[in-house]
Structure formats: C-alpha cells, structure tokens
Amino acid sequence: MTGGTPSTKDTTNYIDGDIPWIVSGDIHRGEIFDASKRITRRGMERSPAKLLPENSILIALNGQGRTRATVAWLRMSGATCNQSIVAIIPSSPSALDYQYLYTTLRSMYQQLRNLTGDKNRAGLNMGLIGKVQIPLPPLEEQKRIAGILDAADILRAKRREALARLDDLLQSTFLDMFGDPVTNPKGWEVESLGNICDVRDGTHDSPKYVDEGYPLLTSKNFKNGEIDYEGANLITEEDFQKINKRSKVDLGDLVMPMIGTIGNPVLVQHEPDFAIKNVALIKFSETSPNNKFVRALLCSHYFDHITSKANRGGTQKFVAL
Numbered sequence: 133m134t135g136g137t138p139s140t141k142d143t144t145n146y147i148d149g150d151i152p153w154i155v156s157g158d159i160h161r162g163e164i165f166d167a168s169k170r171i172t173r174r175g176m177e178r179s180p181a182k183l184l185p186e187n188s189i190l191i192a193l194n195g196q197g198r199t200r201a202t203v204a205w206l207r208m209s210g211a212t213c214n215q216s217i218v219a220i221i222p223s224s225p226s227a228l229d230y231q232y233l234y235t236t237l238r239s240m241y242q243q244l245r246n247l248t249g250d251k252n253r254a255g256l257n258m259g260l261i262g263k264v265q266i267p268l269p270p271l272e273e274q275k276r277i278a279g280i281l282d283a284a285d286i287l288r289a290k291r292r293e294a295l296a297r298l299d300d301l302l303q304s305t306f307l308d309m310f311g312d313p314v315t316n317p318k319g320w321e322v323e324s325l326g327n328i329c330d331v332r333d334g335t336h337d338s339p340k341y342v343d344e345g346y347p348l349l350t351s352k353n354f355k356n357g358e359i360d361y362e363g364a365n366l367i368t369e370e371d372f373q374k375i376n377k378r379s380k381v382d383l384g385d386l387v388m389p390m391i392g393t394i395g396n397p398v399l400v401q402h403e404p405d406f407a408i409k410n411v412a413l414i415k416f417s418e419t420s421p422n423n424k425f426v427r428a429l430l431c432s433h434y435f436d437h438i439t440s441k442a443n444r445g446g447t448q449k450f451v452a453l
Contacts, residue, residue, distance in 0.1 A: 133218070133219050134180070134215050134218050134258050135181040135182065135217060136179035136180030136181040137179055137215060138178050138181070139175075146174060147169075149173065150173075151176055153169045153171040153212055154190065154211055154217060155167075155168070155214050155217070156194060156195035156200075156202075156217055180215070181214070183209075184209075184219050186207065186208060187206065188220065189204070189219070189230065189233050190205075190217050193215075193217060193218055193255050193256040193257060194255035201242075203238045203244075205234045218261050227268075227271065228268070228274070229271060229278060232277060235278050235282060236278075236281075240264070244261075247261075303428070303432050303433075312434075325414070325426070329414050329415060330415035331413075331414055331453065332379055332412075333379065333390065333408075333412050333413055334375065334411050335348075335375045335378065335407065336409070337375075339368070345367050346366060346369065346405065347364040347365070348366070348367045348371075348406065348409055349387075349408050349409070349411070350364075350409050351389035351390065351391050351394075354388070356396070359400075379407070381404040381406065381408060381413060382415065383402070383404070385414060385415050386398065386414040387413055387414075388412040390410060390412050390451050394439060394450065395431070395439070397414070399423060399424065
C-alpha cells in the first residue's frame, strides 16, 4: 500500500504532530529508525495515509538522484508515509521472513529501477511493484539466505573503511616514489595542470529543479573518493544536454569540489548519468599524465599547500578554476 499527504495549508491541525511521517528522502540509508517529518492524527485521518506495522518493508517510488527504488526496513511502529513510498507487509510472517524480503528486494535495486523502462527519469508505482516476482524458498532457507546477504553488507561496509585507509597509504606511497611535490627533491619537470590537461568546471547557472530528471551534482556529492547522489537536485533533459555541451563528464575524468570541502577528487569509473555545477572537471588526452597519478597528486598535502595560500582570511574554502 502507499500513503498520503494531508493539506499543507492547515499546518496547525495537520502538520508538526507526533506521528512519524516518512517520505522518500528518509529511506536512503536502508533502515528507518525515525522520520524527518511528523503529522497529526487528524492530518492522517484526512489523507490516505495509514499507520504502518513495525517491520514493514518500504520502497521509494520516486526521489532525487538514486533514491528511487531504494528499499528500507521500518524498525518502529506507529509511523505512516506519503504517496512517494509503497509499503510491503507480508500477509503471513510464518511463510515470508522480513529480513529475507528486505535483503532480496535490496539486491534487486537496479531491476526495480528499470521496471519503468526509463532508468533515469520515470517514477515507479504500486502496480509495478506488485508484479515483481521474488524467489520463495522454505522459511528456514529464507533465514539462511538473509543471513548470508546481511554478512555481505557488513563486508561492504568494511571495504569502504579499507578504501579510506588505502587512500592514506596511497599518499604515503606517492611520497616514497616521487618525493615531496612541494620541495621536489628529485628534480622532476614541472608543468601547469591546465597546459597538460583540459581543466574546466560545471555550470554556474541554477536551472529549474524538477521531481523527475537527471541529477545535478555539486561539491557535496563528491566525497571520500566516491560519487554520492544523496540530496542531489534533478533537472530536465533539456538542461542536462545544455550543461553537457560545456562540461560533459566522461569515463576517466576527475571531478573535484571547489567550494567548502575542496580537493579529494573523484575518478569517474562508471558511465556518468549526471551533470555538474560549481565543481572542477579535469579531462585527459593521449599526451596528458596518467589520471590516477594526477588524482594521487591532488590528494596529497601538495594540493593543500597550494590552496592554503589562496584561502588566507576567507570565511569559506574556495579554489578558483
């Protein structure tokens, strides 16, 4: 089932109550322990929203960036949701294990996104979700499979932690191999990055945001060496194509925050489906240095050494193109 939205005009009677009201943006982490918004009981009664039982499995029908088709496990009772979410409630817990259903649907993320036939733009609906087929082994086998998938999630979390440590190792190894870039003790040839790579940035315009479309990523979406779609605004295909005429991101490019938390460039390793705003874009040709070498250099203290001079006295860190 899906939820509903009470009238936002009557905030006193309907909004800011004590009933957790879950929207698609609340489920990006996979589990819900609380909701970002609340409605009153009267507001719930005046909308299609219904109270959800604990252990309901929720799927985002639409949302920003990668939110659509994200699956969450509701770990609390007495909550409701809006119409951007479909809630799945097993009719017989003795036949279907909650954890198995959750982990199975999570593993089908891309399949769920593609149900509409348009993986980038179209929203899902309850009818499409209702037709999804999942394997249904005996209950004990479900629990065994769920345990394996849960262990895999733990391993992925450990992998992310290991990658963060590898970044530290990368910087140390870089210094061992090439020397300190600040003092350049090995006498390597020095050249401006803009002379050996194509250095540009994303759009500076603020296109109109829409409910369904292409992600427009900013500095906050590039962190820890990865692309994070969380909180990304969506733009129309027309604006997406317009921005890409000037700053199209391709495989092998480096994308780097220029405002706030600057540096920490991300190497684009999958076919990009996004446009960029106010971030640096470094593109490579056959005569350019290796992109992984440049990323390592820009992750080192040398980058901080250079940019600290430009940020003295500033209230917010910023590096110009």
